[in-house]
Amino acid sequence: MPILKTENLSITFGGLKAVSDFSVEIEKNRIYGLIGPNGAGKTTVFNMLTGVYKPTAGRFYLDGEDLTGKSPIYINRKGVARTFQNIRLFGKMTVLENVLVGLHAMNKCDPFSSILRLPRYWRTERELKNKAHALLDVFGLDGEAEHISSNLPYGKQRKLEIARALATNPKLLLLDEPAAGMNPHETGELMETIRLIRDGFDMTILLIEHDLKLVSGICEEVTVLNFGTTLAQGKVEDVLRDPAVVTAYLGE
């Protein structure tokens, strides 16, 4: 059974069909690419899959469960986490605190027991911090755990966003242009990191990317969107050679 299955997922804003009939099936442990020119509706797909937008038609299933139209919190708890095109860390909080917020759903200590049942509070707090440090360690960020997150260099902020998303314990990780603004060296590192996440966290990854080198380097399959419709779909090497795709990217 695929981890993510969408059936004719569509959304219209006023008269504009932003995305129509988006259908994919993504198997477990795949790295799947979603590409297309600017304004093709890629981020809109992410917004539907995370509950930010309610699709006007179609359905999507995570691990067989229909999550169409559910709230962002519900969808996140069921196992979809994401990063953002323009980084949206909690900039005034420390690196560690950002990850701790991601671990929020695992917190079984309500505010009143944090006040009244101190031993349990300290134990939970310690466990959460250990988890957060371990996660930061994977991304080589543990040395900066107490830094304010907005002071991190750009590439590390991207990594921290991924770490924060992973903290919510997802089954499916959505990465929105993870290589945006990175130099070739950083992009190379990022590809390693993404593979590492897939293998180390037993993760399925759907990513939006403009950098076709990154896409052909790590994605097994891709879908190409153009003006909200699916232009091509399949194995990455076939799709990138498709004349229709080349036209959409480079013009006639």
Next chain:
Amino acid sequence: MEFLSSIINGLSLGAMYAMIALGYTMVYGIAKMLNFAHGDVITLGAYTVVIVSSTVLVPAINLPVWAGFIAAVLVCAAVGVLVEFVAYKPLRRASSLAVLITAIGVSYFLQNFFQIVFGTSTKNFPRVPLFNETWMIGSLPLNSGSFFTLIFSVLIMIALTFFVKKTQTGRAMLAVSEDRSAAQLMGVNVNRTISVTFAIGSALAAVAGFCYGYTYTGIVPTTGAMPGIKAFVAAVLGGIGSIPGAFVGGLALGIVEYLSQIYISTQWSNVIVFGILIVVLLVKPTGLLGKKRSEKV
């Protein structure tokens, strides 16, 4: 000597403003709204103590004043959450102006509700043992109530800082205040976080109501309105949205108000207090410790 005792009295007045301003600033930071009904929660807290711990309103109940204090904290927290649920939550996506007007409406509703239920006459706050004494520190007379108000506010500030920085709920509050939708996508329950914020803010208002009660003794339906507005000035002065800012702003405003009462004139003190609001908004709208962010009221 007189100056020193004025400073202490000013600090104590400021401590009361600080407790109220903390509620204002937390609600603003997290729910992104100005809860102008916050002052009336102070009144509710004071009336609750009068009901529970004196024979003035309900002769059948006459428990020790500490029971009244605890009841006030619980009642205010519950009413704060209820008001948010009934009046503000449906407006989560409405314009901030709509929410602001609703808050003013809730304020009038509460004041008139108090008037109908408790009457317009002044109700006497029960005497609190230990709180109405005059202590001599050297040759300096110190009102014990002022001292306790200060202690309360410092304890509250420490507890609140700990809560926000060191608990998951507190961190969720910070996250929601920075980026509500990103927090939601990380699994933070925004509605619950806002409810907790209202509960805490209203509980602090109850403590302030208690302090107001033993300091000024007479409670009327509009008791909390003026301290509420002044605490709003304090929150703006310190930088609205900032917790340490509300504390510092409250203390500063209390000192300014008290000193201007003593050294300038009682009639001018309010002019000076609200003059500060105008000057801050003109010169440094982000306040003393405010975050750099341009947010509309």
